[in-house]
Amino acid sequence: MNNLKNKEIWFVTGSQHLYGEETLKQVARDSQEIATDLNNSAHIPVKVVFKPVLKTPEEILSLCMEVNNSISCVGIITWMHTFSPAKMWINGLKVLNKPIAHLHTQYNRDIPWDTIDMDFMNLNQSAHGDREYGFIVSRMRQNRKVIVGHWKEEDIRKKIGSWSRAACGWNEWQGMKVARFGDNMREVAVTEGDKVEAQLRLGYSVNGYGVGDMVNAINQVSEADVDKLLTQYEAEYHISPEIIKPGDKRDALKESARIELGMRSFLEKGGFKAFTTTFEDLHGMKQLPGLAVQRLMEDGYGFGAEGDWKTSALVRAMKVMSTGLIGGTSFMEDYTYHLDPKGMKVLGAHMLEVCPSIGQGKASLEIHPLGIGGKEDPARLVFNVPEGKGINVSIMDMGDRFRLLANPCKVVNPDAALPKLPVARVVWIPEPDLKVSAEAWIHAGGAHHTGFSMAIGVEEMEDFAEMAGMEFLLIDNDTKIREFKKEIRWNDLYYQLRR
Numbered sequence: 001m002n003n004l005k006n007k008e009i010w011f012v013t014g015s016q017h018l019y020g021e022e023t024l025k026q027v028a029r030d031s032q033e034i035a036t037d038l039n040n041s042a043h044i045p046v047k048v049v050f051k052p053v054l055k056t057p058e059e060i061l062s063l064c065m066e067v068n069n070s071i072s073c074v075g076i077i078t079w080m081h082t083f084s085p086a087k088m089w090i091n092g093l094k095v096l097n098k099p100i101a102h103l104h105t106q107y108n109r110d111i112p113w114d115t116i117d118m119d120f121m122n123l124n125q126s127a128h129g130d131r132e133y134g135f136i137v138s139r140m141r142q143n144r145k146v147i148v149g150h151w152k153e154e155d156i157r158k159k160i161g162s163w164s165r166a167a168c169g170w171n172e173w174q175g176m177k178v179a180r181f182g183d184n185m186r187e188v189a190v191t192e193g194d195k196v197e198a199q200l201r202l203g204y205s206v207n208g209y210g211v212g213d214m215v216n217a218i219n220q221v222s223e224a225d226v227d228k229l230l231t232q233y234e235a236e237y238h239i240s241p242e243i244i245k246p247g248d249k250r251d252a253l254k255e256s257a258r259i260e261l262g263m264r265s266f267l268e269k270g271g272f273k274a275f276t277t278t279f280e281d282l283h284g285m286k287q288l289p290g291l292a293v294q295r296l297m298e299d300g301y302g303f304g305a306e307g308d309w310k311t312s313a314l315v316r317a318m319k320v321m322s323t324g325l326i327g328g329t330s331f332m333e334d335y336t337y338h339l340d341p342k343g344m345k346v347l348g349a350h351m352l353e354v355c356p357s358i359g360q361g362k363a364s365l366e367i368h369p370l371g372i373g374g375k376e377d378p379a380r381l382v383f384n385v386p387e388g389k390g391i392n393v394s395i396m397d398m399g400d401r402f403r404l405l406a407n408p409c410k411v412v413n414p415d416a417a418l419p420k421l422p423v424a425r426v427v428w429i430p431e432p433d434l435k436v437s438a439e440a441w442i443h444a445g446g447a448h449h450t451g452f453s454m455a456i457g458v459e460e461m462e463d464f465a466e467m468a469g470m471e472f473l474l475i476d477n478d479t480k481i482r483e484f485k486k487e488i489r490w491n492d493l494y495y496q497l498r499r
Helices: 021-039 057-069 086-095 118-123 126-139 154-173 195-202 211-219 223-236 250-270 291-298 309-321 434-443 458-468 481-498
Strands: 008-014 047-050 073-080 100-104 145-148 177-181 205-209 274-277 302-305 329-338 345-348 364-367 379-382 388-397 402-412 426-430 449-453 471-474
Touching: 008 021, 008 057, 008 154, 021 047, 021 073, 021 118, 057 086, 073 126, 073 154, 086 126, 100 126, 100 154, 145 154, 154 309, 154 458, 177 211, 177 250, 177 309, 195 205, 195 309, 195 402, 205 211, 211 250, 223 250, 250 291, 250 364, 250 379, 274 309, 291 302, 291 379, 302 309, 302 329, 309 329, 309 388, 309 449, 309 458, 388 426, 388 458, 402 434, 402 458, 426 434, 434 481, 458 471, 471 481
Parallel strands: 008 047, 008 073, 073 100, 100 145, 177 205, 177 274, 274 302, 402 471
Antiparallel strands: 329 345, 329 449, 345 426, 364 379, 388 402, 388 449, 402 426
16 A cells, blocks of 8 residues: 655745745745645645745746656645736646646735735735636636635645545556456446546556466465465454364365465566456456455455456555545445335445455454355455445446546444355445435446445545546435436536537
């Protein structure tokens, strides 16, 4: 998993030479103080780096080109301390290819009623300086995050923190590699998509590899490494008696360990950050990868089942965004419903592939029959998920655009122990309720696979969609089906005209 403190957000202040050197020196001091203070905030996971005040078109263009070329910089915070004529920003903004947060603040919180004079007014002009800058960004039809309030407010820092997490997720997609072992599940529609368009629009590449390539890596794993990993399993999980040495399913666990080591080796050598598998293509494998997928996800890899490369990339981005936060992020699927009118709920699971990062307590390592795939019984981690707030996010290729669909939910305990369901599972109540949520989801064409997180929420995902130029639809407590259907139709018209 990434250390987000290796990433930077540059704090960029606009002004001009009109006000004289003393004013510009004060602008620089104030800006540096704000940047330093934001950098020390616990809500902001990245480094906030002060940059010299920009006063000319040439300085702005140079800075924007420097941003583009910086490996560590994932976006910029812009602020106009004084009035900064916006035509100066055109050439710089034209070339800028990283996210923008427009912080509409001012150095002082309050008006000094008894002492305010024209020198103070000339120095503190954000109220109209930011509006001039805001016009040119809007005129250029550039997406950005606008954050309004005094820079010392906790809420402002939380918003900057959420935006910076989204920027790290977007940065992760640029040049990221997704490995697909096998193709999509046959005849399934929503997991398909235009991989070339994804690379053009979203930045990551998706390439397929034969299952034989993975099998070759699995076959190269040594017995000593398998034994070492088995010892690690025994230390980390509750182990079923039949797989403790010399149990009759010990060999199946050894095969699961071998699969994990082989897959990990393949992904590490290829520089992949996300991957897919499919139970319809297991040629040369003894088991469907279950435990391996769960543990790789826990280590930060994105995953999508049945060849779902879009969700795989999404899960990776969400994991990067959630770095250091309490909760977890996983590949997920709405599996079955509890339709009791007294309390409708969703049971989420996916055969074997739910990430332990969202789990509660120590997981149980078990081996059971699967019923699909036609292979030997696979190992998997079994656990419940604690109560709390969650979010399900889906990404779809709608033919003319990518759509990101989000639905917050309340995670609750199962009504019973589920003693005969040997998979990881989570139960939730979607906003505003199951009936409205499911109807809206279906109207939006939402996929059955999602990225599920209890660490990040709506703000990060909306900011992320904005950075990616993706359509964003939200199902929440304010959703009304009639209005939601109108929003989808208006969006169709907007994206057709934009093309």
